[in-house]
Amino acid sequence: MKVLVTGGTGYIGSHTCCELLDRGYEVVIIDNLSNSKKEVVSKIEQITGKKVKFYLGDVRDKELLRKIFKENEINFVIHFAGYKAVGESVLNPLMYYENNLLSTINLCEVMKEFDCKNLVFSSSATVYGIPKKLPLKEDFSLAATNPYGQTKLMIENILKDLYASDNSWNIVILRYFNPIGAHASGLIGEEPNGIPNNLMPYIVKVANKELPFLNIFGNDYDTVDGTGVRDYIHVVDLAIGHVLSIEKINKDKGIFIYNLGTGHGYSVLELVNTFSKVNNIEVNYRIVDRRPGDVAECYADTKKATIELGFKAQKTIDDMCRDSYKYVINNK
Numbered sequence: 639m640k641v642l643v644t645g646g647t648g649y650i651g652s653h654t655c656c657e658l659l660d661r662g663y664e665v666v667i668i669d670n671l672s673n674s675k676k677e678v679v680s681k682i683e684q685i686t687g688k689k690v691k692f693y694l695g696d697v698r699d700k701e702l703l704r705k706i707f708k709e710n711e712i713n714f715v716i717h718f719a720g721y722k723a724v725g726e727s728v729l730n731p732l733m734y735y736e737n738n739l740l741s742t743i744n745l746c747e748v749m750k751e752f753d754c755k756n757l758v759f760s761s762s763a764t765v766y767g768i769p770k771k772l773p774l775k776e777d778f779s780l781a782a783t784n785p786y787g788q789t790k791l792m793i794e795n796i797l798k799d800l801y802a803s804d805n806s807w808n809i810v811i812l813r814y815f816n817p818i819g820a821h822a823s824g825l826i827g828e829e830p831n832g833i834p835n836n837l838m839p840y841i842v843k844v845a846n847k848e849l850p851f852l853n854i855f856g857n858d859y860d861t862v863d864g865t866g867v868r869d870y871i872h873v874v875d876l877a878i879g880h881v882l883s884i885e886k887i888n889k890d891k892g893i894f895i896y897n898l899g900t901g902h903g904y905s906v907l908e909l910v911n912t913f914s915k916v917n918n919i920e921v922n923y924r925i926v927d928r929r930p931g932d933v934a935e936c937y938a939d940t941k942k943a944t945i946e947l948g949f950k951a952q953k954t955i956d957d958m959c960r961d962s963y964k965y966v967i968n969n970k
């Protein structure tokens with residue numbers, strides 16, 4: 639079985655390619671390298687001992703997509719490619735709407751032309767907006783609090799309408815919580831451009847002395863220790879969730895939506911202290927004001943993914959902290 643992975647040299651995409659290859663799938667990647675490096679292809683091949691077919695280009699380019707489908711008999715598509723920085727989306731919404739929406743629409747149109755209607759879409763817990771009740775369930779009301787989240791919500795609706803118009807499509811929508819960690823080999827991991835927006839890449843740069851200290855955005859939330867609580871999931875567990883989704887639509891037909899998290903929330907201070915303990919290294923930090931748009935707590939109800947996908951996160955918060963740092967040490 640051959641899987642086209644859009645954004646396959648990215649953080650989650652590359653880990654998913656490894657899990658697919660390890661389970662005997664053939665992998666084709668399209669990536670414009672706007673937020674990743676070509677060398678990740680050879681790292682994926684080194685980790686798995688398998689070859690990957692790579693196409694440099696943009697998912698908005700329908701002619702390139704047609705070339706890929708002409709040259710490869712694609713059975714499934716996993717669609718990661720898209721911009722994903724919340725702050726950047728607020729500053730440049732048109733760039734986010736144009737890229738994230740158009741790439742998805744063009745991809746689906748070409749898939750239809752080649753009668754390939756099996757799609758796994760990378761969505762986000764951000765579509766739940768400000769949680770009114772926890773843990774978050776897939777049938778909770780949806781809202782977006784920023785243009786990035788809006789694009790994810792719009793694409794979910796586009797895919798639901800697509801399925802309603804033609805239920806020969808088989809679609810899985812995966813809502814990620816907070817992916818962190820890296821492959822145990824230390825060969826692939828998270829490589830944010832510039833100053834990281836997200837917590838773990840920032841912690842790693844402070845531990846690695848690339849940044850002087852971590853700013854903890856608020857310790858006056860109504861949480862275990864006043865700092866923000868999130869559902870951190872190891873990127874390898876997340877990748878396995880994508881393989882299970884392919885297997886799901888290979889067996890059952892329809893459209894399915896799942897949370898991919900651990901079901902457990904950790905606070906910023908708990909993550910910082912775990913990181914220091916596991917890696918035996920200090921992480922300097924200071925408490926500053928809350929970041930606008932942040933919520934106090936967010937974590938997943940994972941029952942549906944467990945029952946219907948057989949998904950259960952295996953890796954611990956210690957694994958996530960150890961693997962995140964190992965990747966940086968390995969790639970100094």
Ligand code: WQD
Pocket residue numbers: 722724761762763764814815816817835836837838840852853854855856865866867868906929932
């Ligand atoms: C986690 C916690 C911060 C940085 C975002 C996107 C979401 C998804 C995952 C794509 C919060 C605190 C952070 C820092 C801090 N991305 N923090 N200092 O905001 O939960 O989710 O990334 O799908 O869509 O919204 O993740 O890692 O930015 O923040 O104190 O320098 O760490 O306040 O409590 P977030 P995050």
